[in-house]
Amino acid sequence: xxxxxxxxxxxxxxxxxxxxxxxxxxxxxxxxxxxxxxxxxxxxxxxxxxxxxxxxxxxxxxxxxxxxxxxxxxxxxxxxxxxxxxxxxxxxxxxxxxxxxxxxxxxxxxxxxxxxxxxxxxxxxxxxxxxxxxxxxxxxxxxxxxxxxxxxxxxxxxxxxxxxxxxxxxxxxxxxxxxxxxxxxxxxxxxxxxxxxxxxxxxxxxxxxxxxxxxxxxxxxxxxxxxxxxxxxxxxxxxxxxxxxxxxxxxxxxxxxxxxxxxxxxxxxxxxxxxxxxxxxxxxxxxxxxxxxxxxxxxxxxxxxxxxxxxxxxxxxxxxxxxxxxxxxxxxxxxxxxxxxxxxxxxxxxxxxxxxxxxxxxxxxxxxxxxxxxxxxxxxxxxxxxxxxxxxxxxxxx
Amino acid sequence: xxxxxxxxxxxxxxxxxxxxxxxxxxxxxxxxxxxxxxxxxxxxxxxxxxxxxxxxxxxxxxxxxxxxxxxxxxxxxxxxxxxxxxxxxxxxxxxxxxxxxxxxxxxxxxxxxxxxxxxxxxxxxxxxxxxxxxxxxxxxxxxxxxxxxxxxxxxxxxxxxxxxxxxxxxxxxxxxxxxxxxxxxxxxxxxxxxxxxxxxxxxxxxxxxxxxxxxxxxxxxxxxxxxxxxxxxxxxxxxxxxxxxxxxxxxxxxxxxxxxxxxxxxxxxxxxxxxxxxxxxxxxxxxxxxxxxxxxxxxxxxxxxxxxxxxxxxxxxxxxxxxxxxxxxxxxxxxxxxxxxxxxxxxxxxxxxxxxxxxxxxxxxxxxxxxxxxxxxxxxxxxxxxxxxxxxxxxxxxxxxxxxxxxxxxxxxxxxxxxxxxxxxxxxxxxxxxxxxxxxxxxxxxxxxxxxxxxxxxxxxxxxxxxxxxxxxxx
Numbered sequence: 001x002x003x004x005x006x007x008x009x010x011x012x013x014x015x016x017x018x019x020x021x022x023x024x025x026x027x028x029x030x031x032x033x034x035x036x037x038x039x040x041x042x043x044x045x046x047x048x049x050x051x052x053x054x055x056x057x058x059x060x061x062x063x064x065x066x067x068x069x070x071x072x073x074x075x076x077x078x079x080x081x082x083x084x085x086x087x088x089x090x091x092x093x094x095x096x097x098x099x100x101x102x103x104x105x106x107x108x109x110x111x112x113x114x115x116x117x118x119x120x121x122x123x124x125x126x127x128x129x130x131x132x133x134x135x136x137x138x139x140x141x142x143x144x145x146x147x148x149x150x151x152x153x154x155x156x157x158x159x160x161x162x163x164x165x166x167x168x169x170x171x172x173x174x175x176x177x178x179x180x181x182x183x184x185x186x187x188x189x190x191x192x193x194x195x196x197x198x199x200x201x202x203x204x205x206x207x208x209x210x211x212x213x214x215x216x217x218x219x220x221x222x223x224x225x226x227x228x229x230x231x232x233x234x235x236x237x238x239x240x241x242x243x244x245x246x247x248x249x250x251x252x253x254x255x256x257x258x259x260x261x262x263x264x265x266x267x268x269x270x271x272x273x274x275x276x277x278x279x280x281x282x283x284x285x286x287x288x289x290x291x292x293x294x295x296x297x298x299x300x301x302x303x304x305x306x307x308x309x310x311x312x313x314x315x316x317x318x319x320x321x322x323x324x325x326x327x328x329x330x331x332x333x334x335x336x337x338x339x340x341x342x343x344x345x346x347x348x349x350x351x352x353x354x355x356x357x358x359x360x361x362x363x364x365x366x367x368x369x370x371x372x373x374x375x376x377x378x379x380x381x382x383x384x385x386x387x388x389x390x391x392x393x394x395x396x397x398x
Numbered sequence: 399x400x401x402x403x404x405x406x407x408x409x410x411x412x413x414x415x416x417x418x419x420x421x422x423x424x425x426x427x428x429x430x431x432x433x434x435x436x437x438x439x440x441x442x443x444x445x446x447x448x449x450x451x452x453x454x455x456x457x458x459x460x461x462x463x464x465x466x467x468x469x470x471x472x473x474x475x476x477x478x479x480x481x482x483x484x485x486x487x488x489x490x491x492x493x494x495x496x497x498x499x500x501x502x503x504x505x506x507x508x509x510x511x512x513x514x515x516x517x518x519x520x521x522x523x524x525x526x527x528x529x530x531x532x533x534x535x536x537x538x539x540x541x542x543x544x545x546x547x548x549x550x551x552x553x554x555x556x557x558x559x560x561x562x563x564x565x566x567x568x569x570x571x572x573x574x575x576x577x578x579x580x581x582x583x584x585x586x587x588x589x590x591x592x593x594x595x596x597x598x599x600x601x602x603x604x605x606x607x608x609x610x611x612x613x614x615x616x617x618x619x620x621x622x623x624x625x626x627x628x629x630x631x632x633x634x635x636x637x638x639x640x641x642x643x644x645x646x647x648x649x650x651x652x653x654x655x656x657x658x659x660x661x662x663x664x665x666x667x668x669x670x671x672x673x674x675x676x677x678x679x680x681x682x683x684x685x686x687x688x689x690x691x692x693x694x695x696x697x698x699x700x701x702x703x704x705x706x707x708x709x710x711x712x713x714x715x716x717x718x719x720x721x722x723x724x725x726x727x728x729x730x731x732x733x734x735x736x737x738x739x740x741x742x743x744x745x746x747x748x749x750x751x752x753x754x755x756x757x758x759x760x761x762x763x764x765x766x767x768x769x770x771x772x773x774x775x776x777x778x779x780x781x782x783x784x785x786x787x788x789x790x791x792x793x794x795x796x797x798x799x800x801x802x803x804x805x806x807x808x809x810x811x812x813x814x815x816x817x818x819x820x821x822x823x824x825x826x827x828x829x830x831x832x833x834x835x836x837x838x839x840x841x842x843x844x845x846x847x848x849x850x851x852x853x854x855x856x857x858x859x860x861x862x863x864x865x866x867x868x869x870x871x872x873x
Contacts, residue, residue: 010677010678014676069399069400069678069680070399070437071399071437071674071678072674072678075674097399097400097534097535098400098535098537098680098682099678099680099682099683100682101680101682101683101685101686102682102683102686102687102779103682103686145683145686175758176776177758177761177762177765177776177778178776178777178778178779178780179677179778179779179780180683180687180779181687181688181743181774181776181777181778181779182686182687210754210755210758213755214755219755220755221753221755221756222753222754222755223676223753223754223755224676224677224753224754224782225676227754355868356865356868357775357776359866359868359869360772360773360865360866361773361774363773363866364772364773365691366690366691366773366774367686367689367690369691369692370685370686370689385869386869386871389868389869389870389871390871393871
C-alpha cells in the first residue's frame with residue numbers, strides 16, 4: 001500500500017525533503033534491535049509505501065513537488081540528488097516563475113485553475129506507479145500563498161478525482177508572532193476549505209516545534225532545518241510500518257488508516273520522541289487517541305492509563321476511542337520510542353486565537369482589497385469564519 | 399524566477415541608478431564565482447552576445463558573455479547620462495535604452511510632466527516594451543527619482559501612469575528622494591506635492607528617502623571610522639556607503655556615499671527574491687503584507703548595520719544590536735521616529751548567517767516597545783536570505799508602514815502653502831499647456847486626504863484594545 005506525497009510551496013518542499021530523508025535513514029538503519037528477517041520486512045514495507053524502484057538507480061520518492069517559483073524546488077531536488085541514497089523523480093515537479101505572494105486568493109483562484117491540469121496529471125502519473133494506493137499525504141503551510149491557497153484547491157481536486165482514497169493534509173501552523181502578516185486570513189481560508197475536502201488534518205505548530213528544539217534539545221541557534229528535522233522525526237515515528245493490536249504477521253497495510261468514529265475534524269499531534277511520561281490530560285478531552293510503540297518490550301507495555309474514561313468525551317467508549325500499534329523494530333536507533341496521535345481539544349486554543357485575530361483584522365477591512373482583487377469576496381471570509389466558529393464550539397462541547 | 403526593470407529618471411535618479419548597478423555587479427560577482435549566467439543574476443541583467451548585430455544575441459544560459467542592465471535611463475539633460483556612458487559602466491548599459499533631451503526641465507514639474515511627457519510618450523513606451531520583452535517573467539518596475547526637481551519629479555511620475563496602463567500586472571515600486579528642509583530648489587515644494595498626487599494614485603509602493611537622513615548616517619559612519627578607537631577597526635569594504643572595489647575608478651563625487659545607501663536598500667529589498675534562503679520573500683509579498691489599504695503604501699526603511707567591525711566572532715549581542723538599531727530614528731532613511739508612532743505593519747528582511755531563533759528572539763524583545771495598530775498586533779513579516787551583502791556577514795532591512803511618515807508630509811504641505819499663498823513662481827507652471835490652478839488644489843487635497851488617514855490611525859493609538867464580539871453559531 002503506497003502513499004503519494006504532494007509537497008506544496010516553500011514549507012511543504014523543505015519539510016518533504018526532511019521527511020523522506022528521515023524515513024529512508026531509519027529504514028536503512030542497521031541496528032534495528034530485532035531479527036534480520038524482521039528488519040527486512042520493515043524495510044520492504046517502508047520502501048513500498050514511500051519509494052519506487054528504478055531499474056539500476058537509487059530509490060525514488062513517491063512525491064510530487066509543486067511550487068510557484070523555482071528556487072526552493074531546485075534546492076530540494078539537488079539536496080536529494082546529492083545525498084546519493086535516494087532522490088526525487090526527474091519529472092515529478094511542477095514549477096512556475098512567479099510565486100503566490102502570500103496571497104491565498106492568488107494561490108486558490110489564479111494558480112489553481114491555471115495549473116490544475118498539469119498538476120493533476122503529475123499526481124496521476126505518480127499514482128499509476130503504485131501497485132495499490134492507500135492515500136495522499138499533502139504537506140503545506142497555512143500562512144503563505146501557495147501551500148495554503150493552491151493546497152486547498154488541489155485537495156478539493158483530489159477529493160473529486162480520488163474520492164475513495166484517504167487524503168491526509170499535513171498542516172504547518174505558523175508562529176503566533178507573525179511570519180506573514182496576513183497569515184491569519186490565509187489560515188482561516190485554508191482550514192475552512194480543507195474541512196470540506198480533507199479526511200484528516202495532521203497539525204504541527206511552529207511554536208511547539210521551536211520549543212522542543214530550544215528546551216528539549218538545547219539547540220542554541222535554531223534554524224528551520226532543525227525544526228523540520230524534529231518534525232520529520234515525529235512523522236517518521238508515526239508512519240513507519242507497525243503491527244496493529246491484533247498482532248498480525250504482516251505489517252499493517254494501511255499506514256494512514258485511522259479509524260475515527262466521528263466525521264474527521266482536526267487531529268492534533270503532540271507526539272513524543274521518548275517514552276511518554278504521564279500526561280496531564282485532565283483539561284483536554286479526546287475523541288480518539290493512537291499510541292505507537294517501537295523497540296524493546298513493546299509487548300509488555302501497559303497502556304491502561306490511556307483507556308481512562310476521564311480522558312474521553314462522555315459519548316465514547318474508551319475501548320473504541322483508543323488504538324495501539326506496535327513493532328519490535330526500533331525507530332532511528334532509539335531502544336524504545338513512543339508516539340501519540342491525538343484528536344482532542346488540544347488545538348482549540350490556537351484555533352480560537354487565529355480566528356479571533358483574523359476577525360479583528362477583518363472588522364477593519366485591512367488587506368481585504370488584496371483578496372477581492374482575485375475573486376475572494378467578503379462573503380467567502382464570512383463563510384470561513386462561520387465554519388470555524390462551529391468547529392471551535394463543537395470541540396468545546398466535548 | 400522573475401525579472402525587474404529599473405527606470406532611472408532625472409539627474410538624481412540616474413546618479414543613484416549608477417551606484418546601484420555598480421553595487422549589483424559587485425554583489426553578483428562575489429556570489430557567482432564561476433561566471434555562469436544563472437537565474438539570480440538574470441533578475442537584473444541580460445546576458446548578451448555582443449558579436450551579434452541588431453537586437454538579438456540574448457543568451458539564457460551558460461557562461462556570462464556580456465551583461466546588460468535591465469534599465470531604462472531617462473533625463474532631459476545630457477550631462478549625467480553622458481557621463482555614465484563614458485564611465486567604466488558604459489558597457490553595462492544598452493545604448494538603445496536611453497531617452498535624453500538637451501534643454502532640461504528647469505526644476506519645473508509641469509515641464510517634465512506635461513511637455514516632455516507628451517513629447518516622449520511614444521519613445522518611452524517603446525523602450526519600456528522592449529525591456530519587458532527581454533524578460534521571461536517581468537514582476538516589477540523600480541522607478542528611481544527625486545521629488546523636488548523637474549524631470550525626475552514630473553516625467554518620473556508621468557511614467558507611472560504609462561506603466562499602469564501598459565503593464566497593469568507589473569508592480570510599480572518607487573524610490574523617491576524627498577527634498578530636505580534646506581533644499582536649494584525654491585520650487586521643490588510645488589514639484590513634490592504635484593508628484594505626490596501621482597504617487598498616491600499610481601504607485602504600488604513608495605520608499606521615501608530624504609537627503610538629510612542620508613547625510614546624518616554618513617556623518618555617523620565618518621565619526622566611527624575616524625575616531626580610531628582601540629579595537630574597533632572597521633572593515634573598509636563593509637561600509638554601507640562604500641565604493642571600495644567599485645568599477646568606477648574616478649574620484650568619488652560628493653553624493654556617492656549617500657547614493658550607495660539607496661543602492662544598498664534596493665539590493666537588500668530584492669535579495670530574498672534573487673537568492674535562496676530558508677524563508678523567502680518575493681516582491682509581490684512586500685505589497686501584499688505591508689499595504690493594508692491601497693492608499694497607505696508609503697514604507698519607511700532602515701538599513702543596519704552601517705558598517706561591520708573587523709572583529710570576526712560576532713556574539714549574539716552584536717546581532718541583537720543590529721535589530722535594535724533598525725528601529726532607532728537615527729537609522730531611518732527619512733526623518734521619522736517609528737518607535738513613537740503607530741505601526742500598521744513591519745517587515746524584517748534578514749540576510750546572512752541569521753537563523754529563525756535569532757529573529758524570533760529579537761521580535762519578542764523589541765515588541766513591547768513598539769506600538770502596533772489594534773487590528774494588526776502581530777504585524778510582522780519576516781524573511782531569511784542566506785546570502786549576505788558584500789563585505790558583511792549579515793544585514794537587516796526593516797520596512798515599516800508607520801504613521802511616522804506624517805510629519806514629512808505635513809512639512810511638505812506647509813512649505814507648499816507658504817509659496818502658494820503668495821502665488822510665488824506660479825506663473826512658470828501655469829504658462830505650460832495643460833496646467834491650471836486646479837492641478838495645484840487637487841494635489842493638495844490628495845495629500846491632505848492622505849494625512850487625514852494617518853491622523854485617524856494615530857488617534858486609535860491610545861485607545862484601549864477591545865476584542866470585537868465574535869460570530870455566535872448554533873452547534
